[in-house]
Amino acid sequence: MQTQFKNSFYEVQKFRQAWIWILMISLGLMTIGLFGYGCYKQIILGEKFGNHPMTDTGLMIAFALVVVVISFLFFLLVFAKLTTQIDNRGINYKFYPFHHRFHSIGWDVVDHCNVVAYQPVKEFGGWGFRYFKNKRAYNVAGDKGLQLILKNGKKLLIGTQKGSELSSFLNQIRK
Incomplete structure (x- = not known):
């Protein structure tokens, strides 16, 4: 009986954690609601909003900016x-919308790679695209990732939700 091996690993991850969505929607609605109430009170009712009120134009501009920024963050998520x-041949990764095409790392520039458990908040300050002096991370969720140490000394961590599958695949192609 012949064993059939997979010749590639493929994974797509999105921000789908409930806590992120609850936080984003709650903060967004509270912020838009507060500025909307301020506009209503000051512009419609003619009562000053706050101890040091803005001009009506300034308040409308601030409200519009809040709506644009929150909409952009929601769109991003x-x-x-x-x-x-x-x-x-190597590792290809893309973190859309920051990357519009794949970034490739050939095996010839990789000194060491391994699937690791890590602490996203402690080690990288959270999830998303993180960049430090010689260390980058692309992670969306969880605490597992492909840790690459390149021959030039730089480190790259690419998060994964398929740690076991990725580890098995790496063992397979190293043979």
């Missing part, structure tokens, strides 16, 4: 995704 493709 909806459409952001981390795509990872690994094969015998």
Whole structure:
């Protein structure tokens, strides 16, 4: 009986954690509601809003900016995704909308790689795209990732929700 091996690893991850959505929607609605109430009170009712009120124009501009920023952040969460493709040539990753094409790392520049458990908040300050001097991380959720140490000394961590599958795949292509 012949054993059939997979010749590539593929994963797409999105921000789907309930706590992120609850936090985003709650803060967004509270902020928009507060500025909306301020506009209503000051512009419609003619009562000053706050101890040091803005001008009506300033309040409308602030309200519009709040709506634009919160809409942008919501859009970012909806459409952001981390795509990872690994094969015998190397690692390809794309963190849309920050990357519009894949970034490739050939195996010839990788000194060491391993699937690791890590602490996203403690080690990287959270999830998303994180960049430090010689250390980068792309992670969307969880606490598992592909840790790459490149021959130039730089480190890259690419998060994964398929740690066991990725580890098995790496063992398979190293043979």
